[in-house]
Amino acid sequence: MGIRSHLDSNFDYEVVDEFYDHYTMMVESMEVMIIDLSKPNTYKRSIDELFRVFHNIKSASGFLEIEPMRRLSTFVEEVLEELRQKDKPISEETLNWLLQISDIFADWQEDIKNDNELTRVKYSLLKIPDLDDN
Template sequence: MGIRSDLDANFDFEIVDEFLDHYAMMVDSMEVMIVDLSKPNMYERSVNELFRVFHNIKSASAYLKIVPMNKLAEFVENELEELRNKKPPVSSETVDWLLNISDMFATWQDDFKMDNELSKIKYSLLKIPDLEK
């Protein structure tokens, strides 16, 4: 049984469907916001929007008991909280790390679509980049 089947078996279809619709929109928007972190005039808006996206994923995945997604979203949310207090732009290492994080969430989106087991988190994503420029 894949992740989608597991969710459908344990939660109301409408809740799962709404989560997947919102999740797709959030994953699709991540990359642009991450790249915009390197633009001083877009930094504040992008970091705040990214924080909101990861906060929403964290909350929804906790409710749906999708533990790996919840833990990674919380981990990223904590780093974004630190970035909210920094001056723009961020380092290229941070942008690359966040793009890799975005790829992980996109992989999970594919896992939902294909009803696969949730892919394992890549260990390299747990290494926090130097947040200083």
Template structure:
């Protein structure tokens, strides 16, 4: 029994299905938003949208008791909030880290689709990049 089976046995099908649909859309849009952080004309919109994506995933995964996803989302949300305060384009380390974060969420998407156990968070993702240029 994997993560999908666990969700289906503990929550209403419609709630799980809606989460999976929204999660899929958010994961698929992450990479573009992350890459847009390096573009001055797209930075503000992208950072705000990324923050909303991780906030929404944090809330939904918290409700569904998917603890690793909720905790990583809260962690990323905090880093994004710090970035929002600087009003500066992120350095390459931050973009690389965020792309690795996006890969983790893509892996979880696969885990959900294949009804696998949720993959463990890679330790390297828990080390925040230096936020200054």
């Protein structure tokens, strides 16, 4: 049983469809927001919006009991909160890490769409980049 079948069997299909539609919009906007973190004039707006995206994914995936998604979005949200405190463009290392994170969330979008098991998170993504290296 894939993730979509699991969700449909445990939750109202309208709730699952609404989650998927919102999740898709958030995933599709991630990459642009991440790239904008490297620009001083868009940093503040992008970091706040990206934080909100991961917070929303954390909440929704917690409600739907999608544990890998909830755990990773919580982890990323904590890193983004630290970056919000720095209030300056991110390093290339952090940018690349966030782009890899967004790739996992995009993979999960496809997994839900195609009713596959969720793609496993690479262990290397759980290593936080040096946030002070700017």
